[in-house]
Amino acid sequence: MFTLSEENYLKAIYHLELSSDKGISTNAIAEQLTTKASSVTDMIKKLSEKKVVVYKKYKGVTLTNTGKKIASNIVRKHRLWEVFLVEKLNFSWDEVHDVAEQLEHIKSPKLINQLDALLGFPTHDPHGDPIPDEDGNLKTIEKSLLSTLQKNESGICVGVDDSSSEFLQFLDKKGIILGKKITVLEKEDFDNSFAIQIDDKKLSISNKIANNLYIRKI
Amino acid sequence: MFTLSEENYLKAIYHLELSSDKGISTNAIAEQLTTKASSVTDMIKKLSEKKVVVYKKYKGVTLTNTGKKIASNIVRKHRLWEVFLVEKLNFSWDEVHDVAEQLEHIKSPKLINQLDALLGFPTHDPHGDPIPDEDGNLKTIEKSLLSTLQKNESGICVGVDDSSSEFLQFLDKKGIILGKKITVLEKEDFDNSFAIQIDDKKLSISNKIANNLYIRKI
DNA sequence: TTTAATTTTTAGACATGTCTAAAAAAATAT
DNA sequence: ATATTTTTTTAGACATGTCTAAAAATTAAA
Numbered sequence: 001m002f003t004l005s006e007e008n009y010l011k012a013i014y015h016l017e018l019s020s021d022k023g024i025s026t027n028a029i030a031e032q033l034t035t036k037a038s039s040v041t042d043m044i045k046k047l048s049e050k051k052v053v054v055y056k057k058y059k060g061v062t063l064t065n066t067g068k069k070i071a072s073n074i075v076r077k078h079r080l081w082e083v084f085l086v087e088k089l090n091f092s093w094d095e096v097h098d099v100a101e102q103l104e105h106i107k108s109p110k111l112i113n114q115l116d117a118l119l120g121f122p123t124h125d126p127h128g129d130p131i132p133d134e135d136g137n138l139k140t141i142e143k144s145l146l147s148t149l150q151k152n153e154s155g156i157c158v159g160v161d162d163s164s165s166e167f168l169q170f171l172d173k174k175g176i177i178l179g180k181k182i183t184v185l186e187k188e189d190f191d192n193s194f195a196i197q198i199d200d201k202k203l204s205i206s207n208k209i210a211n212n213l214y215i216r217k218i
Numbered sequence: 219m220f221t222l223s224e225e226n227y228l229k230a231i232y233h234l235e236l237s238s239d240k241g242i243s244t245n246a247i248a249e250q251l252t253t254k255a256s257s258v259t260d261m262i263k264k265l266s267e268k269k270v271v272v273y274k275k276y277k278g279v280t281l282t283n284t285g286k287k288i289a290s291n292i293v294r295k296h297r298l299w300e301v302f303l304v305e306k307l308n309f310s311w312d313e314v315h316d317v318a319e320q321l322e323h324i325k326s327p328k329l330i331n332q333l334d335a336l337l338g339f340p341t342h343d344p345h346g347d348p349i350p351d352e353d354g355n356l357k358t359i360e361k362s363l364l365s366t367l368q369k370n371e372s373g374i375c376v377g378v379d380d381s382s383s384e385f386l387q388f389l390d391k392k393g394i395i396l397g398k399k400i401t402v403l404e405k406e407d408f409d410n411s412f413a414i415q416i417d418d419k420k421l422s423i424s425n426k427i428a429n430n431l432y433i434r435k436i
Numbered sequence: 437t438t439t440a441a442t443t444t445t446t447a448g449a450c451a452t453g454t455c456t457a458a459a460a461a462a463a464t465a466t
Numbered sequence: 467a468t469a470t471t472t473t474t475t476t477a478g479a480c481a482t483g484t485c486t487a488a489a490a491a492t493t494a495a496a
Contacts, residue, residue: 005483026444039484041445046482058444058491089332099326106324108317114307223453244474257454259475264452276461276474 002050004105007074008033009043010052011104013063014071023060072136078104079125079132080115086126087119093126093178094168127168128159128178128214144217146182146194147210154183155215162212171213174203182215220268222323225292226251227261228270229322231281232289241278290354296322297343297350298333304344305337311344311396312386345386346377346396346432362435364400364412365428372401373433380430389431392421400433 002010012032016024026044030037048055052067063071081103085091091099116122123139124130130138143158157180160167171177175198185202186195192207220228230250234242244262248255266273270285281289299321303309309317334340341357342348348356361376375398378385389395393416403420404413410425 003482027442035483036485037444038446038486042483085329088336089329091328091332095328099324099329102324102326103321106317106320108320110309110313111303111307111317114309118306221452245472253453254455255474256456256476260453 001107002052002070005043006047006050007070007105009040009047010063010067010071011074011078013053013061014068014075017063023056023062025060029061069136072132073134074104076132076134076136077106077112079129080112080119080122082125082127083119083122083131084115092168092172093163094165094172096126097163097165124159126178127163128157129163141216143214145211146184146196146205146213146215147192147207149182149184149215149217151184151187153217154181155217156181157213158216159214160212161214167212170209174205175199175201176213181218219325220270220288223261224265224268225288225323227258227265228281228285228289229292229296231271231279232286232293235281241274241280243278247279287354290350291352292322294350294352294354295324295330297347298330298337298340300343300345301337301340301349302333310386310390311381312383312390314344315381315383342377344396345381346375347381359434361432363429364402364414364423364431364433365410365425367400367402367433367435369402369405371435372399373435374399375431376434377432378430379432385430388427392423393417393419394431399436 009029012029013024016028016032026037026040029040029044033040044053044055044061047053047067048061051064052070053061053063055061078100081100082096085096085099086093122131124141128141128143130140132138141158144155145161146155146157149155157176157178159178160171176182180198183197184194185197188194192210194205194207194210196203196205227247230247231242234246234250244255244258247258247262251258262271262273262279265271265285266279269282270288271279271281273279296318299318300311300314303314303317304311340349342359346359346361348358350356359376362373363379364373364375367373375394375396377396378389394400398416401415402412403415406412410428412423412425412428414421414423
C-alpha cells in the first residue's frame with residue numbers, strides 16, 4: 001500500500017515520463033511537486049526499495065511496470081472524478097482539479113468501477129485528456145494545436161494544453177467549449193493571431209491561445 | 219484547517235458525546251480510535267490549543283461549538299457519501315462504511331452541497347442514522363428497539379444499532395431491509411426470541427437481533 | 437582539459453503523530 | 467482513612483516526510 005505522498009510522487013513521474021524518454025531528473029520531480037530536490041532523493045530511495053521505480057544515483061528515475069500501473073490508476077481515478085464533478089455535480093471545467101486531486105487517492109476498486117459505469121465509461125476528461133483504462137492504456141486521439149490550422153480549415157475542439165483555471169475561464173468567456181467546431185477565417189501574419197468562427201460568432205484569438213488549444217482536424 | 223488525524227479525533231468525540239453527557243474520557247477516545255490513551259492526551263492538547271475542545275487535565279474533554287460544527291460536518295459528509303454509494307453506485311449497506319470513512323475527509327463545500335442536491339437532500343443514511351444539516355442539526359425520528367414491541371404490534375424498520383457488516387449481511391439474508399413493515403406474531407418467554415412477519419414471510423429472530431433493530435411504531 | 441556552473445546527494449534538523457514505560461492523580465475497596 | 471486499583475499524564479523514543487546547508491558528482495564553458 002502506498003501513502004498519499006508516495007502516490008503523488010508516482011503520479012508526477014508518470015506525467016513527466018509521458019513527455020520525455022530519458023530518466024526523470026530529481027529536479028524535474030521537485031519542480032512538479034513544488035518540493036526540494038533533497039526531499040525527492042529521499043522519497044525516490046523509498047520508492048526504489050518498493051520496486052516501483054528504478055533508480056541509479058545521479059541518473060534520474062523511471063517507473064517499473066508496477067509503478068506505471070499504480071500511477072496510471074491514480075490518473076484514471078483523477079480523470080473519472082473530474083468527469084463526475086462536471087457531469088453529475090455541475091462543476092465547471094476550471095473548478096474540478098483541486099477536488100479531483102483529493103478524490104484520486106480514495107482506495108476502493110468497486111467505487112471506481114461503479115463510477116466508471118455511472119458515467120458511461122468515458123474515454124476523456126473535461127479538458128480532453130485521455131482516461132487510462134484499468135491496464136493503463138490510453139485512447140489517444142489524433143489532435144493538433146489550433147495554431148497548425150490553415151485559413152479556411154476547421155476542427156473540433158478536443159482539449160487544452162494549459163488547464164489553469166485562468167485559461168479555462170477565458171475560454172468559457174469566449175464561448176470556446178470542447179466539442180465545438182472552430183473554423184479559421186484568417187491568420188494574421190504580423191502577430192500570428194487568428195480570426196475564427198465558432199457557431200455563428202466570429203472572434204479573434206491571440207497566438208498564445210491558439211497554441212494551447214487542441215482540435216481534431218475535419 | 220484540520221489534519222486527517224485531528225478530524226478523526228473530533229468525530230470520535232462527537233459520537234461519544236451523543237451517548238453521554240459527561241466529559242469524554244481519554245480512555246473512551248482511545249478505545250473508539252483503537253489507539254493508546256497517551257496518544258489521545260497528546261492530541262487533545264493540540265485540539266485544545268486550536269479551541270475545538272475544552273480540556274482540563276484528568277477531567278476529560280468536551281467539544282466547543284466550533285468543534286461540534288466541524289465534527290458534525292464530517293459526519294454529514296460521511297453519511298451523504300454512504301447514501302451516494304448505495305443509491306448511485308449500487309453498494310449494499312454493509313459495504314459503504316470503509317469507503318465513506320475515506321470520502322468524509324474530502325474538502326470542498328461545493329462538492330457536498332451538490333452531492334446533497336443530487337441525492338435529493340436525504341435526512342438519513344442507509345443504516346437509518348440521521349444526516350446532520352449544515353448547522354449540525356439532526357432530524358431525530360421517534361424510534362424504538364424492535365424488542366420493545368408487544369405481540370401483534372407492528373413497526374417500520376428505520377435503523378440498526380450495530381452496523382457491523384456481519385449484522386447487516388445477516389439482515390439482508392433474512393430479507394430485513396429499511397422501510398419494511400415488521401409485525402410481532404409471538405414473543406417467546408423462555409429465550410426472548412421473536413416470531414415476526416415481514417411481507418408474507420414468517421421468521422424467528424433472536425433477542426440479540428431484536429435489540430439491534432430500530433423500528434418506528436405504527 | 438582544466439575550471440566553473442549546475443545538479444544531485446548526504447548529513448543533520450524539525451514537525452507530526454504514534455508508541456512504551458514510568459510517574460502522578462483519581463476512583464474504589466477494605 | 468488508608469491502601470489498592472484504575473485512569474491519565476509525562477518523558478523519552480521512533481517513523482514519516484520535509485527542510486537547509488554543505489559535499490560530491492556531473493555537465494558546460496573557457
